[in-house]
Amino acid sequence: MTPSYNVLYIEDNPDNTMLVRRALEARGYKLLHSGTGINGVSMAEKEELGLILLDINLPDIDGYEVARRLRSSNKRELSTIPIIAITANALKGDAEKALNAGCDVYMSKPINIRELWARVEAFLPTP
């Protein structure tokens, strides 16, 4: 089966969204976006996705809760879909919490584009 090259980015910061959109679309991925956690979970349950990028500091539920809801979703694919957590305002143990909540990788902001490409391509080879 051909993998989906749709990447969902759950992030409320428009500057980061624009940066990541530009970076991933340059590599042939399609970026879907949600500015809130609850809507992000809902989109993930509706759309065909290859990977999720997840900010931790969201305006409604935090990224940990988003990851937990995704992993326990009735949509079976979400239990294994790659989730890359990305955050700036790390509190103590933030990386550990993200991994414990079900994220596969933790990245800190600022988002280095070459690293982002490599991280995404490790799960979802370039189209």
Add this chain to the structure above:
Amino acid sequence: MTSFADPMALSYLSHLQCSGCGREFPHQEIHTFCPDCQSPLLSIYDLPGARQHVDRDEVSRRSKGMWRWHELLPVLNQENQIFLGEGDTPLLLLTRLQKEFGLSHLYVKDESSNPTGSFKARGLAAAISKAKELGVEKVIIPTAGNAGGAMAAYAARAGLKAHIFMPKDTPFANIEESRIAGAEVVLVDGLISDAAGMAGEKARTEGWFDVSTFKEPYRVEGKKVMGYELAESFGWELPDVIIYPTGGGTGLVGMWKAFDELEALGWLENVKRPRMVSVQADGCAPVVKAFQAKAAFCDFWTNAHTVASGLRVPKSFADQLILHDIYQSNGIALAVSDEAILEAQSHLAKKEGIFAAPEGAATLAALQELIRQNWLHPEERIVLFNTGSGLKYLDRSAA
């Protein structure tokens, strides 16, 4: 290449360039890191011009201190050079230790004699001077300790406001030296990465200029002078091996940049480069893990812990540069235990009278490991870096 450089120029700074995508930026404006690919910016100099007009032996005759290399530093106006005596630290031959280990040429570059007692003075001298020149009025930094104290001191001397975020278990000396120099200090329940998040947020919302490691282009310029000094000390040759503790990695990247510049200037008698050894603590070793995996960047290190607070950096913003330079030098990255660090700290003091910071002592522990691995040749010229004074960690030593 033809150069039209001013032979009387204070600095041959040409422009800034992104280390990731190569985009160029004018140095006359305030910049942080590349807005396109979010990689560090590096200062590029008109080296053909400097080669034509700057005489290395004349530089050697100038008054001691970091700013005697001013043509290769980013400050354009002498009145903006903030000087507290940084630079020209001693390169000491470790006669008793080299005998003990069966080596012929073992040295330590002792950075503890810098103002504020650590190598951080060099980077902050450059960054604060350039910030002042660019009209910055308030500076902010997240720090594992010594960078905060250095920034507070240089900001005070430059008349800039300083705000510092540091982990609450940072050595007491770092907290006090920052406060007494007038900086506003916030103690964070977390690591430097947590402090960085908070400082970054305050910088964005309140307009403070963030001088975090590699998030502005000039700290590395101060640090690179360690490389110039080494070359000068070895008669314009480079040592065979440099063993360097790596937290944020500014010194390692800076020295490698210095060697590139010296080569381009034609100042080296022999262009053979040293092998760079990156030393981390085994409780926080992202560079070592990436090196062992031959990776281009580091994973964020979880549960970071070590007595060497300067090495508690879960992921450097310049990880790709650090790894690139280690690979290019045919070097190595290795981790040592806290027990080995403390033992080495004691041994260095007892044998050579140098009370090193734990980060500096880690290089001696690494040396011993490299000897065990037969990675070194006994005749090689080996330089350890002591990055600061053990006196700044007395609360740790007493614990």
